[in-house]
Amino acid sequence: MEVKKMNIALIAHDEKKEQMIELTLSYKNYLKPHTLFATGTTGKRIIEETGLDVHRFKSGPHGGDQQIGAKIxxxxxxxxxxxxxxxxxxxxxxxxxxxxxxxxxxxxPLATNIGTAEILLRGLSKGFLDWRKLRRNDIL
Incomplete structure (x- = not known):
């Protein structure tokens, strides 16, 4: 099954950055075909530790959350x-x-914890989020 390319934002508070690194390492193959965005330090860590291509916004406290919100x-x-x-x-x-x-x-779709993040990423790999691609095209 062909997986449609999605835009995915990755954000982690300081106390959760290690979990984000573990998640992105574990699901690197699921994430690689998609366009990834992240707030500053989170994006830097993901790039350094996984080699994934990530577009970095500013850090959360400096407006990165708002930049991602604008994309939403x-x-x-x-x-x-x-x-x-x-x-x-x-x-x-x-x-x-x-x-x-x-x-x-x-x-x-929003995950605020590691359990929900894993479910979303597994669903993404199975095409369960393809409706987003259709909805994005309808609205734009």
Whole structure:
């Protein structure tokens, strides 16, 4: 089965960056055919440790979450994996909340923990998210 190329955002709070690296290493072959985006440090770590091609935005506190949110509002993002740390206050919490809200508004699949991220990536490899490609084409 041919997998349609998707735009995938990868974001991880500081306490979750190691999990993101483990996830991207484990699912490297699932991610490789797609266009990957990430916030600053997360993207840098993914590139260094996996060799995947990742377009880097600014770090989250410096507007990276908002840059990804803009892509979502333009219907140019198909999936978001945001490994967030719910136990540590974030200085840019309003941006985090806005990003999650945008995923809901635009029906973008969103994982905020490693378990859901794995399910989305496995579904992606099976073509379960192909409806995003159809929806993206209809709206644009």
């Amino acid at each position: 509002s333009e219907n140019k993002m198909d999936m978001v994996i945001f490994l967030r740390d719910p136990l540590t206050p974030q200085p840019h919490e309003p941006d985090v909340t806005a990003l999650i809200r945008l995923c809901d508004v635009y029906a973008i």
